[in-house]
Amino acid sequence: MATFHAYVHVPFCRVRCGYCDFNTYTATELNGYPQTAFLSHLRTEIALSLEQVGRRELKTVFFGGGTPTLLPASELVEALSVLVDSFGLAAGAEITTEANPDTVDEKYLRELRQGGFNRISFGMQSAVPEVLATLERTHDPDSVARNVFLAKNQGFKTSVDLIYGAPGETMDQWKLSVEVALAMEPDHISAYALIVEPGTKLARQISAGEKPLPDEDLQADKYEWLESRLEREGFHWYELSNWSKIAEGNSGHNMAYWRGQDWWGFGPGANSHVAGRRWSNVKHPSNYAQLLVDGSIPSVDIELLTETQQLEERAMLGLRLREGLDLDVVKKLNPQCARPVSEMVAEQLIDGRAALQGRVVLTLRGRLLADLVLRKILGL
Amino acid sequence: MSPRAKNRLEPAKTNPEFIRNFCIIAHIDHGKSTLADRMLQLTGIVDDRSMRAQYLDRMDIERERGITIKSQAVRMPWELEGQTYALNMIDTPGHVDFTYEVSRSLAACEGAVLLVDAAQGIEAQTLANLYLAMENDLEIIPVLNKIDLPAAQPEKYAEELANLIGGDPEDCLRVSGKTGIGVDALLDKIIRTVPNPIGDPNAPARAMIFDSVYDSYRGVVTYVRMIDGHLAPRERIQMMSTRAVHEALEIGVSSPEPEVTKGLGVGEVGYLITGVKDVRQSKVGDTVTTVANPAKEALKGYSEPLPMVFSGIYPIDGSDYPNLRDALDKLKLSDAALVYEPETSVALGFGFRCGFLGLLHLEIVTERLEREFGLDLIATAPSVVYEVTMDDGREITVTNPSEFPTGKVKKVLEPMVRATILAPKDYVGVIMELCQGRRGTMIDMQYLGEDRVQLRYTLPLAEIVFDFFDHLKSKTQGYGSLDYEEVGLAEGDLVKVDILLQGDQVDAFSAIVHRDKAYAYGVLMTGKLRELIPRQQFEVPIQAAVGARIIARESIRAMRKDVLAKCYGGDISRKRKLLEKQKEGKKRMKMVGRVEVPQEAFIAALSNGDEKKADKKIR
Numbered sequence: 001m002a003t004f005h006a007y008v009h010v011p012f013c014r015v016r017c018g019y020c021d022f023n024t025y026t027a028t029e030l031n032g033y034p035q036t037a038f039l040s041h042l043r044t045e046i047a048l049s050l051e052q053v054g055r056r057e058l059k060t061v062f063f064g065g066g067t068p069t070l071l072p073a074s075e076l077v078e079a080l081s082v083l084v085d086s087f088g089l090a091a092g093a094e095i096t097t098e099a100n101p102d103t104v105d106e107k108y109l110r111e112l113r114q115g116g117f118n119r120i121s122f123g124m125q126s127a128v129p130e131v132l133a134t135l136e137r138t139h140d141p142d143s144v145a146r147n148v149f150l151a152k153n154q155g156f157k158t159s160v161d162l163i164y165g166a167p168g169e170t171m172d173q174w175k176l177s178v179e180v181a182l183a184m185e186p187d188h189i190s191a192y193a194l195i196v197e198p199g200t201k202l203a204r205q206i207s208a209g210e211k212p213l214p215d216e217d218l219q220a221d222k223y224e225w226l227e228s229r230l231e232r233e234g235f236h237w238y239e240l241s242n243w244s245k246i247a248e249g250n251s252g253h254n255m256a257y258w259r260g261q262d263w264w265g266f267g268p269g270a271n272s273h274v275a276g277r278r279w280s281n282v283k284h285p286s287n288y289a290q291l292l293v294d295g296s297i298p299s300v301d302i303e304l305l306t307e308t309q310q311l312e313e314r315a316m317l318g319l320r321l322r323e324g325l326d327l328d329v330v331k332k333l334n335p336q337c338a339r340p341v342s343e344m345v346a347e348q349l350i351d352g353r354a355a356l357q358g359r360v361v362l363t364l365r366g367r368l369l370a371d372l373v374l375r376k377i378l379g380l
Numbered sequence: 381m382s383p384r385a386k387n388r389l390e391p392a393k394t395n396p397e398f399i400r401n402f403c404i405i406a407h408i409d410h411g412k413s414t415l416a417d418r419m420l421q422l423t424g425i426v427d428d429r430s431m432r433a434q435y436l437d438r439m440d441i442e443r444e445r446g447i448t449i450k451s452q453a454v455r456m457p458w459e460l461e462g463q464t465y466a467l468n469m470i471d472t473p474g475h476v477d478f479t480y481e482v483s484r485s486l487a488a489c490e491g492a493v494l495l496v497d498a499a500q501g502i503e504a505q506t507l508a509n510l511y512l513a514m515e516n517d518l519e520i521i522p523v524l525n526k527i528d529l530p531a532a533q534p535e536k537y538a539e540e541l542a543n544l545i546g547g548d549p550e551d552c553l554r555v556s557g558k559t560g561i562g563v564d565a566l567l568d569k570i571i572r573t574v575p576n577p578i579g580d581p582n583a584p585a586r587a588m589i590f591d592s593v594y595d596s597y598r599g600v601v602t603y604v605r606m607i608d609g610h611l612a613p614r615e616r617i618q619m620m621s622t623r624a625v626h627e628a629l630e631i632g633v634s635s636p637e638p639e640v641t642k643g644l645g646v647g648e649v650g651y652l653i654t655g656v657k658d659v660r661q662s663k664v665g666d667t668v669t670t671v672a673n674p675a676k677e678a679l680k681g682y683s684e685p686l687p688m689v690f691s692g693i694y695p696i697d698g699s700d701y702p703n704l705r706d707a708l709d710k711l712k713l714s715d716a717a718l719v720y721e722p723e724t725s726v727a728l729g730f731g732f733r734c735g736f737l738g739l740l741h742l743e744i745v746t747e748r749l750e751r752e753f754g755l756d757l758i759a760t761a762p763s764v765v766y767e768v769t770m771d772d773g774r775e776i777t778v779t780n781p782s783e784f785p786t787g788k789v790k791k792v793l794e795p796m797v798r799a800t801i802l803a804p805k806d807y808v809g810v811i812m813e814l815c816q817g818r819r820g821t822m823i824d825m826q827y828l829g830e831d832r833v834q835l836r837y838t839l840p841l842a843e844i845v846f847d848f849f850d851h852l853k854s855k856t857q858g859y860g861s862l863d864y865e866e867v868g869l870a871e872g873d874l875v876k877v878d879i880l881l882q883g884d885q886v887d888a889f890s891a892i893v894h895r896d897k898a899y900a901y902g903v904l905m906t907g908k909l910r911e912l913i914p915r916q917q918f919e920v921p922i923q924a925a926v927g928a929r930i931i932a933r934e935s936i937r938a939m940r941k942d943v944l945a946k947c948y949g950g951d952i953s954r955k956r957k958l959l960e961k962q963k964e965g966k967k968r969m970k971m972v973g974r975v976e977v978p979q980e981a982f983i984a985a986l987s988n989g990d991e992k993k994a995d996k997k998i999r
Contacts, residue, residue, distance in 0.1 A: 007949065193945040220940035241945055257948055271949035278953050303953065312956055320947060347917065370943040372917060380962050 002262040002275075003090075004056035005253060006083050008042065009267030010068040011285055018136040018205070019166075021197035023269030023283050024066040033285040039075050041285075042266055043082055044292045049264050050086045052297070053274060056262075057090045058083065060253035063097035070100075073108045077115030084116070094119055094157075094252040099147070102139040106150050113154045120151050121159040121190070121251075126166070127180035128173045134166045134211070135194075136201075141180075148184040157249065159188035164226070165219040166194050167202075167211040174222045175229075182233055187249040189235060190242050191226055193219045220368050227364060238322045240367050258317045260310070268298075276310065278303045308333070312378075319374055324354055324361035334379040341377060349373050384424045385457035385464040391633045392610070394466050396647035400574045401605065402521075403470040403485055405510055406495035407503035407861065411525040415495060415557035416454075416471065422563055423456040423467070425635050452591065453488075453603050453649045455633040460571045467570060468649035470590065470605075472509070480685055480737075483512050484590040484665050487681055488605035488649065491519040491574030493566070494541070498524040498532035498554070501540055501832060503861035504802040510544070519574050520545050521553065523566060528556040540829040577647025584675040585609030585617075585668070587644070587652075592662035594714030602652045602662040604644070607679060609670075612643035616671040617654070620678040624661060625671055626654035659716045685717040687735025688795065688866065689845050690779040691742055692723055692760040692888070693749070694731030696979050700755055701730045707753035708732060711745065718745060723780065727888040727972055727982065728758060733780055736762075739845055758983055760888050762845045767793040767869060782887040784876040786927065792892075793869040795841040798823065801852065803860040805833045810855040818843035819872075819894060839864075840872060842892070877901050877931070879909070880923045884973035888982060898924075902932035905985065912981035915939035920975050 012035055013024045027035075061083060063076060076097060096119040097112065109120070124144045126132050132141065144160065151158050160181050164174050181189060194214055196203050205211045227237065235243040238250050239258060256263060257273075265272045268288040271280045279302040282288050291298035305313070311333050318325035330337045341360070345352040349366035350373060366373050389398060406412035417433065420426040456467045472485040486492065492513040496502050502510075513520060522541040524534045538549035553569060555562035587604035595601050604611075611617065613631045618624070632640045633650040644650045656662065665682035669675040695704045708720050719735040736742040742762060749755050766778040771788035778784050799820070801811055805827070815822070815837045823836040839848075844864065852860045877898050879889035889909075893901050902924025909922050915936055924932040947955060969976045 193941070193943075195945055216939075216941045217937075223941070240943060254948065257952070263949075265949055269950075271953070273949075273952070280950055280953075301953075309956060312959060313952060316955055316959060317947065317952065349917075368941045368943055369917060369939070372939070372942040374959070375962060378959075380959070 002260070003059045003256060004053070004087070005256045005261060005263035006058050006061045006087070007253070007263055007265040007270055008061070008063045008068070008079060008083075009265060009270035009281075010038070010063060010065040010071060011268045012038075012065065012070045013067050014070065015136070015138060016201075018134075018201040019163075019194060019197070021200050022066065025285065031284070031286055033289065035071070037289065038071070038267075038285070039079060041289050041292050042079050045266050045298065046082050046086050048292070048297055049266070053262075053264065055087055057088045058093055059090045059261075060094040060096070060256060062253040065098060067100045067103060068097050069103040069108070073111035073115070076112060076117070080116055096121055096251070096253055098123060100139060101143040101147050104147055109147070109150055109154055109156070113156060117156070119157040119159070119251075121161060121188075122148060122186075124160040124177075124181060125163045126169070126173070127177040128169070131166050131169050131173055131177070134168055135163065145180070145184050148186055152185070157188070158184075158186040159190060159251065160184065160186045162189065162191040163194050164191060164222045165214040167206065167214055171218065171221060171225070175225065178226060178229055182229075187246075188242070188244040188251065189230065191223075192241050193223065223368060224364065236322070237367075240320045240362075240370060258321055260314055260317065272299075276305050278305065315378065316374055319360060319362065319370060319377075322361070324351075324359040327355070327358045327360060330360060330377050334377065336379060337377050340379065344373060344376060384422075385459040387464055388457040389464055389466045391455070391466075391639075391641035391648060391650065392612075392643040392645050394645060394648060396577045396579065396645070398463065398465045399468065399577055399647045400465060400491065400570055401468045401470065401489045401577055401647065401649055402491040402493060402570055402574050403472050403489045403513075403518075404493045404495050405472065405506060405513060406525075407497070407500075407506045410495055410497040410500070410503075410506070411557045412471075412495055415525060415555065415563065416469065418557050418560045418563045419456060419469065419567065420454065420636060422560065422567070423458055425454070425456055452593075452636075453634055453651075454636045455649065456635070458567050458571065460568055465571050466648075467567065470649065480683070481591070481664055482509055483516075484588070484681070486513050486516045486518060488588060488590040489516075489518055490577060491521060491570060493570070494520050494522045494545070495525050496523070496537060496541060498527050498534045498537055499529045501537045502544065502802070502828070504800045504834075504863040505861060507544075507800060507802065507834070508863040508865070514545075521566070521569055521573060522547070522551065523553045523555055525555055525557055527554045527561065528559050536829070540832070543829065579606065579608045579646035581608070581610065581646045583608040584673045585611050585670045586675045586679055587611060587668040588679050589662055589664055589666045589668060591664060592659045592716070594657075594659050598653055599655050599657050600653070600659050600662050600713075602654070602668075604650065604652060604668055606644045606646055606648045606650075608646060608675070609673075610643055610645050611652070611668070611670065613640075617652070617668050618671050618674060619662065620667040620669055620675070621663060621682055622661070622666070626656060626661070629653050629655050658713050660712075663716060685737060687717070687719050687737065687765075688841060689736045689738055689742055689762045689764060690733055691736070691762045692725060692728065692731050692733050692780065693720075693746065694725065694728040694758045694760075696756040696758055698729045703753065704732065704749070704755055704757070707749050707755060708734075710753075711748060715745065717741065725760075725782075725887050726884070727886045727970055727977070728760070729970070735779070739849070758979070758986065761891065761986055763892065764795050764840075764842045764845060766874065766892060769793075778892070781876055781890040781892045782885075784890070784892055791871050792874045794872045794874065796867050796870045797839055797841050797844065797864040798867045799837045799839050799844065799862060799864040801835045801837070801860055801862050802828070803833060803835075803856045805831050807856040807860060808833055808835065811835055811852070811860060814848075814851055814855060815839060818848060838867065840870070841866065875926045877905075878925045879905050880921075880925060881909070881913075881972045881975050881977070882920050883923075884975075886972055889985065898926050899931050902926075906932045906934040908985050909981070910934040910936055912984050913975070913977055914981075916975060918974075 011024045095117045098121045101122055125137055127141050148158050206213050230243045234245050237243050244250050262274045268285045269283040279299040281298045288298045314329050344350045345355050348363050351361040354361035404412050453470045458465050458467050470485050470488055472482045527534055534554050538552040541552050542549040553566055586607045589604050591603040593601050613628055615628050617628050630653040631643050632638050667678040695701055712718055717737050720732040723733040746759055768776045769790045771790045776785055820837040820839040826834045873895045874892050875895050875898050876892050879886050906922045906924050919938045920936040922934045923930050
């Protein structure tokens, strides 16, 4: 039986960053939707979801965004307690919120900790002012270290998010960001290659020639350097873009996504996966609120996954993990996988010993070519 | 104005004295089809209600492109000074690829209307057809069309026409096919000046085939002009070149819808239906006679159409190969000039090497295959026929560059053309530059009027089949026009350039080029492919080679990163859908050795010239 998890999407931001295509809204984009009403709408959706799935203990809860910390700490705590009262909480459950370094202080953190939160993921992105400017991040780089320090003192597990490969970012700038992040001694680091998403301001700037396209080879160099640097510091990868010092430091919530567990995503535009179905909520908070007021589930794009689709998802998610992918899943999708698997062992894209034990585990080179490996083993 | 004829003359019994057979010679876009439309309306054989634009152009492609591919004949009644006449208008294809068909259409007439756009003047193709008409001793009626246009300069171009064909500029009629002005006067003039046909009604039947078209309901419809004697339905008829015998199931005239008649007499123009299904049974230029009373001598001028340009045509989806074969078999029924044979390409799989009369013919055939048969195709770069003699005396005919022999080549002969280019005098410099860059030799240069010049060049056909016309058009801002005729073979210093991907030859990109241009071709193609082929997990060298000698080299660096950085909640569905799409994309990948090449890269690399456009297609 799958475990159950909750994600809460807080779709508010003070400003929109140029690279971001997430479902989030600045005050002017809300078309009159009052941010203060959000909690009551969440309550309604939680009540509806309880009718649908029944009481299932929550293994993890994750508040993401947008900027969850734009809400008062008391509202985040209140939302968490509604969830916990409705579904119950497993022992040792991981309760995370993302935090914009500029929106929290000692008092805010204490309130969260007392309200049950035990993990914070800071959106650091870079330590270099020029890179932050390119990304249009507005936070003060120094506030990250201060907040990580405060959070650790209060007993939070901490993570910092980094982005590499922003237009114009040099190798040295990247190294500096990583060193700054390591100096904070977080429990966990996520590092994402910048993706230029269509429709973003950054994509327009690049197509207009105002900013250079991220160089994929340089991104690969940065990834390889990062891997060796983190390894030296005692961090181990457990997913392509995620590292932690100990297994308990892994993001239990994200592992639930990658292992195909059940979760309900609350809030506008949030995605859910429960009992072989995937769906997402309507995107704009006003529409989301309207549907809830009408007593409907605010979802669109409901997909019932076929057996093949479920296997495909297991393959594409499992391949990204350090624990790897069970070869039996691959065989069901592509009975002729023996040849590509052996070829990729020879090409050092996947680990040979793991393959002998029935698992597909990516090598460092393979991690950078994970999508290619997936296509090859599936015979595409 | 002449009144519409009250009584039509009955076909099969018409006195040749009252028949006029004429054609219209015009450049594309100079308004031939529109003028024909007005004639159909004015003579009353198409009523205003059923009229539609370009009535006689039957194929979608003809109507959309505004050009005539297949000719037709229409019989129209017209009355002059109390006498009713039968006018047969024979429509001629307007394009250089179809010169042979034009010459047969002209041979069926006694007169030609030389139709020229009053805003543009005469063009090279018109000149070529005018030349053919004068060679056939046709009475030429010069006519300026589109006089309703604000930009029309009838005085200037009447002068130009008078200079060309002699006579007084005032004799040049002025009409507007669009509004109908002057069309009645033109019909009168045709009757007055075009000689009536002359033939021996008692001699054995001789009819010249000037067109044959395939109709999916009725089989082949053969259009003929009676020279001598008489043909009647149910008669057994014979094609004099093939000796094939058929029964004339139906004889009629087009007016413009088919009208069954009791036969055809001297000077008349009409159609025959014999029930055959393949246009090759009714070859344009052949003579039809009867089995009962056969003619001894065939009419002159018949020749087999010779393909000039070859191209490999391949289905994008390999499983469409049988459909492509069926489609070509069907198309052949209506296109006697199309030839093809199966061919295999390492890069493109199974396809056909097809021969065409020229570039437009190639374009029309591929477009019909795609449109009428729903096929997605790739065509390799067009090439011509080379005659290669080896040191050991062996002679090899090469229609596909990849067949070019590798041993000691003694000499290579390539087809040459005489090209006629017309343009305003300001463009003489750029045209000369273009022709010299294409290994052209100037024959002469002549002023046609104050500011228009005719240049004649001898050029290798290979140099113009590719993109010559596009360059001519762009360098002359659309004013330049081109016509060419073949003038035999000439020796050329030619070599084959091969393109290799990771050491494997990509046959579709092999080209036969002049030795001086081999390097440029090699650099162009390797550069293009470097842009078009996506990075692979290993480095891919791209080389151009003449024989064993590498003349250009590029390489595609190994791909180092192919991974989505983030895969959370909503990304999962997105990524799965992408994966599902990649399953579809798979069949559009071709393997050259270990290198995966997307179909689009082949198409873009083969679609010569405009690299920017090709790039866009890929990205």
